[in-house]
Amino acid sequence: DIPWIFDVEGEAGFRKREAMLLDEVTRKRGILLATGGGAVLSADNRRLLSQRGFVVYLNTSVTQLIARTQKDKKRPLLQVDNPREVIVNLLETRDPLYREVSDLVVSTENKPPHEVAREIEEKVRSIN
Numbered sequence: 001d002i003p004w005i006f007d008v009e010g011e012a013g014f015r016k017r018e019a020m021l022l023d024e025v026t027r028k029r030g031i032l033l034a035t036g037g038g039a040v041l042s043a044d045n046r047r048l049l050s051q052r053g054f055v056v057y058l059n060t061s062v063t064q065l066i067a068r069t070q071k072d073k074k075r076p077l078l079q080v081d082n083p084r085e086v087i088v089n090l091l092e093t094r095d096p097l098y099r100e101v102s103d104l105v106v107s108t109e110n111k112p113p114h115e116v117a118r119e120i121e122e123k124v125r126s127i128n
Contacts, residue, residue, distance in 0.1 A: 006076040019045055026052040037090065038077075040097040050101045056120055057102035059095070060109050062087050103127075 005014045019042055025033055026048050033053070039045050049055050060068075065087050069078055080086055099105065104123055108116050 002074055003076050011077075015042065022048055037094055040094055040101060046097060046101045054124070055098075055102045055104070057098040057105045058108045058116065059098075059105055060107065062091060064109055065091070 002014065005017065009017075015038065018036065018039060022035065022039060022045050025031065035045075035049070040049070062084065066084055069075055069083070069087075073079070077090070078086055104120070104127075106116060106120055106123070111119075
């Protein structure tokens with residue numbers, strides 16, 4: 001449970017676990033992996049993602065991120081008085097890193113999941 005890991009081991013402990021699992025999982029073939037937003041903070045993680053897979057960055061606005069996460073109590077970094085400020089700061093740090101490793105950037109702004117999935121499928125097929 002993510003909040004428990006953050007409470008007991010802190011963010012550093014969580015990121016260490018995340019890196020170990022990312023290394024293990026990215027060795028597999030034929031999988032679809034959804035990482036947490038902070039996975040790209042580590043240069044080693046970015047290298048693994050770039051070298052071992054096709055990376056799709058699902059991008060959206062701060063407003064959408066707030067709407068999607070406002071009731072989620074399992075996001076320790078957002079359990080603060082001003083989650084908007086946190087999201088803005090996280091995006092400023094993470095967006096360039098995701099763009100650095102991404103093979104494809106897809107906007108999810110105001111789109112239902114099935115529409116995003118269809119768009120990804122069409123774009124991936126057009127590349128191959």
